[in-house]
Amino acid sequence: MADERDPDISRKYRELGAEEPPRALDERILAASRQELRKRNWYGPVAIAAVLTLVVAVTIQVERQKPDDEFLAQAPSPAPAQKEEAQPLKEQQQPLKAPAPKPISPPRGFTPDPRPAAPAPQSADALRNLAKSNQGQVLAEPVAPVDERSRAQVQARRDAGETRRMEAELQARPESAGIRGSASPAPASSPQAAPPVAAAARGAPSPQAKPAPEVMASRLVVNPERWLEQIAELRKEGKHDDADKLLAEFRKTYPDYRISDEMRAKVEKK
């Protein structure tokens, strides 16, 4: 029996020839191998791109939702007094202008909460009337409830603005020196004038402090009732010209102020 590894048989077998696959077949197979590689190479970058897109989208979404949370945390009870505190000084110096509540624009993507809204800030007139009714108490009550104190502070600021304006006008007219009393000739907007006004505006009494004469004058000017009383006093003393001028000034300053009949009889020329 022949050996399975017979070299003569191998030689004979080689003599049969060496057929090769056709060239086209080679090309097809090699192309398929390259295509397979391209197909596999396509997966990686696409997977990475998909992951990156997802990460970026989630990050953006998280960033967008952050302000929403802050907004919701602040939304439930915005204190009107705090809003008033935040008013810039420029607005504070426009005393009779109704305070326009600054609308809080919700961030993009925010859906308004159906819960009832927080109480809207009171109108300028309401605040003024409230402050007027409390004027006598503001200085007398060392500790007032937060809301009342805040409203008084707002009114005091407005009055301070009026005070400055009135003082400036009075300074321009020497004949009204009697009303100004011992008011300082320094401009109201100067730093020297500011502290007493600020003290009045704060509405909190300073322990060491009796109000300075300038402050008293400011209050005389600011307080319409006191102003009218002053006019009535001038009438009583027979100084009608001064009374007329002051009355005209009063009406200019408080065009909407309703003078009671009793006071009208005292201040108007008979």
Added chain:
Amino acid sequence: MLAYRDGNAGAFETLYTRHRGRLYRFVLRSVKVRGTAEELFQEVWMRVIEARGRYAPQARFTTWLYTIAHNLLTDHSRRKGLTLVELDEDTHAPAPDDPARSAEARQALSRFAAALEALPPLQRQAFLLHQEGGLSIAEIAAATGANEEAAKSRLRYATTKLKAAAGDG
């Protein structure tokens, strides 16, 4: 193959160039029909390409390659209603021409080719795996799913018949 698995297209071309001729002849001489041989040859390489991602070097690449080819040939034979059965060497092996009547070399070669074609499929495959693939007895056994004794026996029978056909027997 590992380099190709890792994305090196040149590695596949190297493998293909190295094995294309031998594998093609193995398939061609197994099925004897050129068109079918080309189809099967392409199919073998497609299987290699598809298996790229999961290829693990458990054996020589050559053994793995010829195992795929053998399995495809077996499937092909089954589809055609043929069965690769172990044949008794004495009962069904066609008798080679009488070497005494043919002294010429080309005739001897012709007889050798005829003898190869006439071999029982499993013996022919064992012989071709040994000649074209350079597979050892153990590797032939692994590629064909037989034990080593069976592989050795098939190869020995094939060699004996071919020697007889070539006039050396």
